[in-house]
Amino acid sequence: MSAETFDITILGANSAVPAHGRHPSSQYVRIGQDALLIDCGEGTQMQLKKFRCKLNRIAYIFISHLHGDHFYGLIGLLSSMQLQRRERLLTLIGPPGLDEIITVQLKHSQSALEFPLRFLAVQPTAKELLVEEPSYRVYGFPLQHRIPCTGFLIEEKTPFRKLIKEALEADRPPVEVIKALREGRELPDPETGEVRYPLSRYAYPSPQPRSYAYCSDTKYFPELADMIRGVSLLYHESTFSQIDAQRALETGHSTTRDAAFSALRAEAGELLLGHFSSRYVDLAPLLAEAQTIFPSSHLSEEGKTFIPKVR
Numbered sequence: 001m002s003a004e005t006f007d008i009t010i011l012g013a014n015s016a017v018p019a020h021g022r023h024p025s026s027q028y029v030r031i032g033q034d035a036l037l038i039d040c041g042e043g044t045q046m047q048l049k050k051f052r053c054k055l056n057r058i059a060y061i062f063i064s065h066l067h068g069d070h071f072y073g074l075i076g077l078l079s080s081m082q083l084q085r086r087e088r089l090l091t092l093i094g095p096p097g098l099d100e101i102i103t104v105q106l107k108h109s110q111s112a113l114e115f116p117l118r119f120l121a122v123q124p125t126a127k128e129l130l131v132e133e134p135s136y137r138v139y140g141f142p143l144q145h146r147i148p149c150t151g152f153l154i155e156e157k158t159p160f161r162k163l164i165k166e167a168l169e170a171d172r173p174p175v176e177v178i179k180a181l182r183e184g185r186e187l188p189d190p191e192t193g194e195v196r197y198p199l200s201r202y203a204y205p206s207p208q209p210r211s212y213a214y215c216s217d218t219k220y221f222p223e224l225a226d227m228i229r230g231v232s233l234l235y236h237e238s239t240f241s242q243i244d245a246q247r248a249l250e251t252g253h254s255t256t257r258d259a260a261f262s263a264l265r266a267e268a269g270e271l272l273l274g275h276f277s278s279r280y281v282d283l284a285p286l287l288a289e290a291q292t293i294f295p296s297s298h299l300s301e302e303g304k305t306f307i308p309k310v311r
């Protein structure tokens with residue numbers, strides 16, 4: 001089964017505080033029938049509304065770490081889901097302690113969530129599978145920040161095959177055979193067991209499944225590349241310009257050059273910069289710095305949607 005829909009809408013691209021019209025970290029990823037919310041900084045639910053992202057589509061919320069700019073929007077969003085009478089299961093994946101924070105907030109406001117909420121505490125020390133769905137998988141992997149921080153890798157499963165039109169027109173296989181061929185399967189004849197319509201005659205080779213890596217707050221470390229090698233689209237924080245590299249070192253963050261080197265090393269298809277420090281009003285110089293090392297770099301712009309490309 002293929003995910004087909006796979007895109008990432010930027011909801012927040014700033015670091016610690018909201019500034020210059022930019023919000024703290026959050027992204028809305030649509031994959032297949034689901035949406036995944038990655039990080040939920042303050043103001044996320046307003047951004048979701050502004051960019052018409054459906055709350056009920058969200059199946060999972062991933063929180064990378066417990067710095068406020070990555071999760072202070074969570075209790076507000078959960079409360080709104082309750083007010084909207086959500087019924088669907090929501091899985092919250094984040095650092096140990098996050099469930100306690102939510103529970104305390106609900107307790108003292110004498111509120112309760114009536115929809116099923118499942119919490120999965122994660123603090124991976126190596127790349128590990130967190131979510132297995134029919135059309136996609138999500139892995140977690142460790143980053144290197146001031147407090148434990150997790151990156152997330154979303155991979156679609158084998159995409160639909162493109163079919164060879166001429167062969168289909170010549171032999172006209174039944175509809176169920178065409179459906180199976182698209183999914184990369186061969187249907188044996190129910191009576192003879194023989195495969196009359198081989199995949200190799202009717203379908204082009206399967207394209208590489210697409211993937212998206214979210215590297216939240218982290219300093220540069222070379223081993224990161226091994227956990228996300230060949231990723232189609234890499235989001236890597238780039239809080240600072242190269243000029244402020246010393247500040248990046250002191251705070252456990254990355255510069256534009258660090259992000260670009262990670263993309264190069266991981267052989268990523270494209271790079272998305274984000275988590276910008278409020279000290280920069282104009283982000284064009286940051287983009288230029290990254291592009292000198294990794295030309296396919298882009299800025300995370302709020303409201304903009306990015307699609308991982310087949311490679």
Ligand SMILES: [Zn+2]
Nearest residue numbers: 016067069217
């Ligand atoms: Zn942050």
Ligand SMILES: [Zn+2]
Nearest residue numbers: 065067145217
């Ligand atoms: Zn942080």
